[in-house]
Amino acid sequence: DTAVSQTPKYLVTQMGNDKSIKCEQNLGHDTMYWYKQDSKKFLKIMFSYNNKELIINETVPNRFSPKSPDKAHLNLHINSLELGDSAVYFCASSPREPNTEAFFGQGTRLTVV
Amino acid sequence: DAKTTQPNSMESNEEEPVHLPCNHSTISGTDYIHWYRQLPSQGPEYVIHGLTSNVNNRMASLAIAEDRKSSTLILHRATLRDAAVYYCILRDKGGSEKLVFGKGTKLTVNP
Numbered sequence: 665d666t667a668v669s670q671t672p673k674y675l676v677t678q679m680g681n682d683k684s685i686k687c688e689q690n691l692g693h694d695t696m697y698w699y700k701q702d703s704k705k706f707l708k709i710m711f712s713y714n715n716k717e718l719i720i721n722e723t724v725p726n727r728f729s730p731k732s733p734d735k736a737h738l739n740l741h742i743n744s745l746e747l748g749d750s751a752v753y754f755c756a757s758s759p760r761e762p763n764t765e766a767f768f769g770q771g772t773r774l775t776v777v
Numbered sequence: 778d779a780k781t782t783q784p785n786s787m788e789s790n791e792e793e794p795v796h797l798p799c800n801h802s803t804i805s806g807t808d809y810i811h812w813y814r815q816l817p818s819q820g821p822e823y824v825i826h827g828l829t830s831n832v833n834n835r836m837a838s839l840a841i842a843e844d845r846k847s848s849t850l851i852l853h854r855a856t857l858r859d860a861a862v863y864y865c866i867l868r869d870k871g872g873s874e875k876l877v878f879g880k881g882t883k884l885t886v887n888p
Contacts, residue, residue: 768820
């Protein structure tokens with residue numbers, strides 16, 4: 665069983681479209697994250713949710729809207745996609761306790777054409 | 778989050794030990810040192826973490842300098858599967874909710 669699973673793995677879409685990426689974790693963790701890895705391979709946090717509540721929003725454009733229907737799911741919806749949104753998006757989760765291991769999904773490679 | 782400095786790249790031969798250094802001269806007393814790695818086309822994965830004492834687990838060892846301004850991740854016998862980007866990250870004891878990734882060290886393992 666995959667601990668943190670993301671769908672789809674690959675997503676190719678045109679500029680201006682709206683798309684969603686789904687993330688599910690079966691580890692019982694309270695905290696979930698979205699990270700973005702750009703073409704230069706820098707990994708940057710976008711959002712963090714703790715038990716369905718947004719706790720970190722790293723100055724991400726409001727075209728990006730995370731949604732957590734329950735603590736096992738954190739989906740990422742992106743409106744009006746732009747070329748610069750092309751990247752690999754990683755979902756992650758960790759327990760509430762500080763300084764514990766975070767588990768990452770396999771990533772979703774988004775290409776905007 | 779305090780900064781870390783790592784070499785951009787390192788090379789090793791298969792079945793030899795690898796010592797990956799990390800400098801964190803501005804580390805505070807409550808910062809834990811975490812290591813993650815990212816294999817090609819995969820998400821990051823946890824390797825090890827520690828506060829003051831050296832730590833061992835099935836993947837690696839973490840040696841922390843006495844003044845805590847540097848640390849070294851030790852892979853005892855490198856395999857081709859260990860080729861990855863290794864990230865050294867500081868996290869506050871209070872458990873800052875995010876991992877701040879730097880550029881990391883790209884490890885190449887030669888057969």
